[in-house]
Amino acid sequence: MLIVADQDIPQVREAFGEFGEVRLVEGRRLNASDVRSANVLLVRSVTSVNASLLEGSRVRFVGSATIGTDHLDLAYLNGKGIAWAHAPGCNAGAVAEYVLCALLALRPEPVLVGIVGYGNTGSRLAELLDMLGVDCLVTDPPLQDKGSTARQWASLEEIGQADVISLHVPLTKTGPYPTHHLVNEDFLRALRPDCLLINTSRGAVVDNRELLAHLDNNRMQTVLDVWEGEPAIDFRLLERASFGTPHIAGYSLEGKLNGTRQVYEALCGFLDAEPAWRPLPPSPVQTLTSRLEGFAAVRNLVLQAYDIRRDDVQLRRLMQLQPAERPAGFDQLRRDYPLRREFSAYRCQLDNGEALAPVLHGLGFTL
Numbered sequence: 001m002l003i004v005a006d007q008d009i010p011q012v013r014e015a016f017g018e019f020g021e022v023r024l025v026e027g028r029r030l031n032a033s034d035v036r037s038a039n040v041l042l043v044r045s046v047t048s049v050n051a052s053l054l055e056g057s058r059v060r061f062v063g064s065a066t067i068g069t070d071h072l073d074l075a076y077l078n079g080k081g082i083a084w085a086h087a088p089g090c091n092a093g094a095v096a097e098y099v100l101c102a103l104l105a106l107r108p109e110p111v112l113v114g115i116v117g118y119g120n121t122g123s124r125l126a127e128l129l130d131m132l133g134v135d136c137l138v139t140d141p142p143l144q145d146k147g148s149t150a151r152q153w154a155s156l157e158e159i160g161q162a163d164v165i166s167l168h169v170p171l172t173k174t175g176p177y178p179t180h181h182l183v184n185e186d187f188l189r190a191l192r193p194d195c196l197l198i199n200t201s202r203g204a205v206v207d208n209r210e211l212l213a214h215l216d217n218n219r220m221q222t223v224l225d226v227w228e229g230e231p232a233i234d235f236r237l238l239e240r241a242s243f244g245t246p247h248i249a250g251y252s253l254e255g256k257l258n259g260t261r262q263v264y265e266a267l268c269g270f271l272d273a274e275p276a277w278r279p280l281p282p283s284p285v286q287t288l289t290s291r292l293e294g295f296a297a298v299r300n301l302v303l304q305a306y307d308i309r310r311d312d313v314q315l316r317r318l319m320q321l322q323p324a325e326r327p328a329g330f331d332q333l334r335r336d337y338p339l340r341r342e343f344s345a346y347r348c349q350l351d352n353g354e355a356l357a358p359v360l361h362g363l364g365f366t367l
Contacts, residue, residue: 091255
């Protein structure tokens with residue numbers, strides 16, 4: 001069996017080598033000739049999987065080690081009888097922690113947070129905020145239509161009055177609740193003038209052109225990890241953003257390995273094989289310390305675990321390149337992203353650790 005895989009899927013050879021040859025390719029440059037003889041194709045979100053890529057190939061299984069499926073032409077795959085799988089929720093913890101770190105870096109005191117989308121990531125973010133005693137409003141019309149009572153639901157208009165709004169929706173263009181350009185001119189006009197908008201979902205959930213125009217004329221803040229037109233992003237928008245990062249919110253070691261594992265298990269199911277591979281054990285726990293107390297101590301520990309400012313600096317350095325060189329630089333930042341661990345990899349050492357133990361345990365830290 002020939003398995004063609006994006007080279008940026010971690011431990012992909014170790015996981016899938018039992019099934020045959022694993023041939024690694026650069027995901028964004030993957031083309032029809034690369035997959036013509038493949039039986040299995042493994043991708044990430046940078047690869048569009050459609051007829052132009054697969055027609056005439058031997059591919060019978062497509063796996064995407066990502067939470068989203070907007071890069072997969074599911075109608076084509078289903079029509080051709082090609083099995084497919086993705087990894088929903090694999091990096092929910094990483095993205096929720098990224099949002100929390102961004103929020104605490106820009107809002108040192110508790111605020112009202114609006115969460116748009118209550119799937120794996122939105123619900124995890126709500127759990128983290130609940131542990132910190134931060135009030136949040138949640139909206140998710142599809143879940144509401146299903147009769148879910150997971151939260152006390154808010155309307156989108158009510159969400160617009162929050163101090164911070166975080167987006168956690170899939171990118172859709174059809175159906176009763178399309179999310180393409182959900183954040184448009186009307187949405188932006190209805191926000192508080194000092195609102196902080198965070199987008200870690202998909203770039204096109206926000207109309208980037210309208211957001212740029214709004215930021216040029218208002219004091220609203222924004223944190224953007226995803227952009228329209230990636231990797232050729234609008235650097236004028238980056239200049240106006242409070243923090244900008246190169247689509248790495250979910251790039252924790254734990255999140256990446258979860259994605260590999262979920263797609264591996266899906267292929268095992270497709271082949272009727274018993275899963276034998278397990279991810280390599282993570283590196284040892286690191287210790288964080290803080291001399292602060294209360295909410296300030298928790299904030300300090302969170303920002304020690306992950307400081308978004310480092311990634312923001314790396315992305316802004318691309319502005320020193322010629323415009324034609326920046327897309328490749330964006331991809332390189334993703335490809336060469338340094339090891340990042342989730343809160344669960346850290347032990348916290350505090351003088352008054354007993355008082356904060358429930359909160360820190362709820363966030364995922366150990367004491």
